[in-house]
Amino acid sequence: MRTILVIGIGAGDPDYLTLQAIKALNRVDVFFVPDKGAEKAALKHLRTTICERFVERQELRMVAIEVPQRASSGCYQHNVDHWHAELADRYGHQFEQHLAEGEVGGLLVWGDPALYDSTLRIIERLRAKGLALDYEVIPGISSVQVLAAKHRITLNQIGEPVLLTTGRKLAKGFPSDAGSVVVMLDGTQTFAQLSDPHLEIFWGAYLGTPDEILIAGHLAAVKDEIVTVRQEARERHGWIMDIYLLRRCDPR
Ligand SMILES: C[S@@+](CC[C@H](N)C(=O)[O-])C[C@H]1O[C@@H](n2cnc3c(N)ncnc32)[C@H](O)[C@@H]1O
Structure with missing residues (x-):
């Protein structure tokens, strides 16, 4: 079974990282990094600082996941649903390609994963489609x-x-x-x-x-x-x- 750790990294300051999040970071074999437009620079900076400061292993395995644009015209709920389906396909593909059985993948989520973030919905979609995946959620400061x-x-x-x-x-x-x-x-x-x-x-x-x-x-x-x-x-x-x-x- 593959395991994904969904790690809340706090909203902006690397000092918001919890002790639980630091322990989780150090269990990760492969970090999956969604590449997304507007907040990209801030997120990238925070992620880099966090990995440099808190991850003890020298060789970091990082895999990018390209985030598609969400359609903005038409029905909002329909667009979000379609977007989540597309994201789930991309996440699933990268998990299968880069994470071996028994390995641990990490997703760093800005703030807390429970608040206006689609990561958990995407993982649930993948499980519903039959991907054998366990996951844990580490709360962050929102x-x-x-x-x-x-x-x-x-x-x-x-x-x-x-x-x-x-x-x-x-x-x-x-x-x-x-x-x-x-x-x-x-x-x-x-x-x-x-x-x-x-x-x-x-x-x-x-x-x-x-x-x-x-x-x-x-x-x-x-x-x-x-x-x-x-x-x-x-x-x-x-x-x-x-x-x-x-x-x-x-x-x-
Ligand atoms: C997609 S939601 C993600 C929320 C995040 N999961 C959290 O726990 O804060 C992004 C929104 O959160 C708020 N937000 C997140 N980080 C922020 C920050 N450092 N300063 C101000 N607003 C922030 C803004 O309203 C932004 O539009």
Whole structure:
């Protein structure tokens, strides 16, 4: 049986790697490295630093997996499903080619594998198709945790829930029954369209990296600043990863 270790490497700073993740890295025979567009440079840098710092063996076996573009027109769910099927084929092919029976493959996942990441779904697809594969998941520090830590806030208000969602979903409006909402994967600055005067925002970009930017305040007061800063940073670096918490201010 082949084994795949899905290792959460934290969202940005190599110091976020857990002791469990370091032990897992040192069990890996072959690292499978998805090659994907926008976040590529940051991910590549973090991965290289992590391997240099924490992997003890001298000869690293690395196998690239080319990530196809996801179709952007038409039905979103259908496109994602089709994309996952294509990815599963590519992963499966590389596992069969490069991982011998009894060997351990490693997949380094940005942040935590349980949050807006398709790796586990792809592995489940491969198993459903009959590939004999065992796998383990090593949790990582997600961008959500880093956002809260950097702003020194709790995500929830006392006894209240927190909603984790995407920019696409927020575009339908701030959920009427939610006190606190964490928004990820927002390429269009959806927060800037919200006009509720009681919202506050805690925004962070490039968290955990030397380029980190943090802005917080009443949404109405800081949203233009965030839009400008975000745009300038995106142009300067050629890519951006940002996340934010929106919450209703305490009326008192
Ligand atoms: C595909 S999701 C992956 C999330 C990841 N699995 C995690 O645990 O954070 C990518 C989104 O996570 C957020 N994100 C991840 N790392 C970040 C970072 N270092 N700074 C700001 N946002 C980040 C952004 O919203 C980005 O669009």
